Amino acid sequence: MKKILITGLNSYIGIKLKGWLGKYPDQYIVDAVSVRNESWKGIDFSSYDVVFHAAGIAHVSTDPNMKELYYKVNRDLTIEVAKKAKEEGVSQFIFMSSIIVYGDSTVSERVINQFTEPSPSNFYGDSKLQAEKGIALIESSEFKVAIIRPPMIYGKDSKGNYPKLSKAARTLPVFPDMDNKRSMLHIDNLCEFIRLIIDNEERGLFFPQNKEYVRTSEIVQRIARVHGKRIISTKIFNPVLKSLVPRFSIINKLFGNLVYDQSLSTYKENYQIRDFSESIELTEKK
Template identity: 35%
Template sequence: MNNILQTGATGFVGGAVLDRLTAERGDIAAAVRTPQTDLPANVRKVVVPNLDVGTDWSEALEACSVVIHCAARVHVMNDQSSDPLAEFRKVNVDGTLNLARQAAAAGAKRFIFISSIKVNGEDTALGRPYTAFDTPVPQDPYGISKMEAEKGVRLIAQETGMEVVIIRPVLVYGPEVKANFRSMMSWMNKGVPLPLGAINNKRSLVSLDNLVDLIVTCIDHPAAANQTFLVSDDEDLSTTEMLRRMARALGKPARLIPVPSAWLESGAALLGKRAVAQRLCGSLQVDIRHTRETLNWTPPVSVDEGFRATAAAFLNE
């Protein structure tokens, strides 16, 4: 039985990972920011107020053999920091590498780092998905910080012998999802007509259950050592198809007006919303064959199953 330390245990992904671990395993420690954080009774709570270069992880790493590092300064739209890259680096690079060095020194055998597909880049040509072996081309401060953290933990692995597993998720959805995915569900639920009925792109998504299953698989799997894995539901959807299936999961009609993508992109550019149009009209696909074949792993939840679980939670709120 591995003694596991998990960071980011109260986040969207981290909370689901902790739920799975506490249901199936013992000897779990979770790093939280405040003593008031509620955790399951069988989880050892370790208060770590900050994630930076000066954080002392000695108590959290006691008897730890595996670290699952979910905590991060997450990507935000319209970041108002005067130097966003410097802010991302403090947590995502300096904080991560400080934890990894202390984990290796404490005798941890494996460090699982939850990175991001933004390390690969922001978009793909239709039908030409990213792979785990592509040269990274991050485009924003968040993606750059995650790439630098990946490079750093790999170097620590080479120097110390601690195994590193890097997982790059695409857009994650599931119960209690926030941000753009939740907004789209709200629009579908209200029956708002949207000019998104003729989008012929392809985008990869990953349900929270599938991502958690892969993370848990990587705790013990011998073939996961020192690998980088992309993860998705293994079914790519156009924006139009995604909204139709989302509406079906909600039990609502999809009121989608067939406006050409080029018109939407031109209008968005005039309004200074080019990035929004890129996410709605552009493609971002990933090839998970390396993940499937290396680990003999298949996403256990289909897109429709993931959408139904997400919709049910949304409607119950």
Template identity: 30%
Template sequence: MIGVTGYSGFVGKVLLAQLQISDILLLGRQKSPNYNQFKLFDLNSTQSLDLVDDLHLVDTIIHIAARVHVMNDGSSDPLAEFRAVNTEGTLNLARESARANVKRFIFVSSIKVNGESTTGKQPFTAFDIPSAEDPYGISKYEAEQQLLELGKETGMEIVIIRPPLVYGKGVKANFYSLMKFVYKGLPLPFRSIKNNKRSLVSVYNLVDLIKVCIEHPNAANKIFLASDDHDLSTAEMVALMAKVQGKKNLAIPVPVWCFKLAGKLLNKGDVIDRLTGSLQLDITHTKNTLDWAPPYSVEHGFKLAAKKSSIK
């Protein structure tokens, strides 16, 4: 049996559709009509979980649920709130899993554990010294470290997956907004941002990797980076969004220095860095260790993200 958290989210929905098995225990705050086995579970709860009886037949937990990263967090203490869910909530579940003799715990973390940018640097690897900068990344890093320690103490196998931006049909946030602007034919000023490189991962490739990690013997107690293994500049990303939506690429060439100047004047340097800078992942370790390669192309993921049910 497999236990899954975050099943109602963007990644979780695709995972459930791809698993194609009925022997799944859902752990969450709302019941899915397609699955009978369900246990109320709240990552933010301070109460005892008492899940041992429910988890005793579970072989693998796939933990996707999290307090997600947002650009402008209005919390008075963002780090404390991220820790409560992403660190303590994760560890509470993992401890119960270990008590129930769950064999493997797969934790979907974030590339933000490595850092925010690879501009002027080599791509991130699974062996880099972590350099999390924001509360979300810090909370994920702390969860990773405590999970690995718990694994050593209990013998439960820990698998950590760090994805970058995940996209696909139903994607929201900045990716969705950019796709929508391209669909509407707006002349976006990004044609000259062509020397940066960004790693992305389609939800379909990420789910395929998760499925491999369920049983692969080499996955135990290792950290894996996930990507499509095909990095894009901002200009290339906009061009591909136009292509898959059957639109002309109306991007105009505004020099990169203009963006950087605007970032300084408006105190938005971090936003401009994400737009013009690089964030690349080297997934050689993932591919070699698991004998895995992303089965879906970037264009495949962009096409599904551009479904008209998603972009309006």
């Protein structure tokens, strides 16, 4: 029986992981705590085997006034929680980082492999990378640190860019057919992956993703199909969109290229339990 503490009481991933592990009541006891104020510091971590740190600011902002807060929450708080976990005898600390540590999407195809060095392009990405470096310094033989750098996460009730694509698929008659390529990760695949690295008491860097790379237009077409809607794909807008990808963040996120080499994402047990088609159906169903 593993006892797990999730930090980030209202985080999307934290909520979904707690529900996922709840399917195995004989294997896991799961608690969740908010770290928005100082009260978490009074909690005794010594009874937990694992701390899963999902708390943090998840969206990307270019507002310079937000910079200090990003480092305070994404870097400093992460290191503080990890230090407390280590001091109180927790054996594994799992941190949710992001593919964003490698920078933004690009117009041309971009494949991240084992030799690709992190190069954050904003303070969100850098705050995550600095948190990784900080917790790596306190790792020991008794305190295992596992860092997960997922690509775009989506699923039922997810936030971020996926809901925008879903709305577009349900309302637009036409959508651009760009030849971009993205790595994505359905929430069920992520939760199963986390469950496995808890079971196997892993440490190190991990890059889970779905089995399939996808194009943005393919995502929209599949969503439309679930809702019984027909949407026309066209390449007429492609020249304009390609020129806008480097200049506008939202265009970059939707139509840029960013993938992990599939070899980075292999694991000794199968966690990719949802294929892309099934994951869209699960996400879109009422």
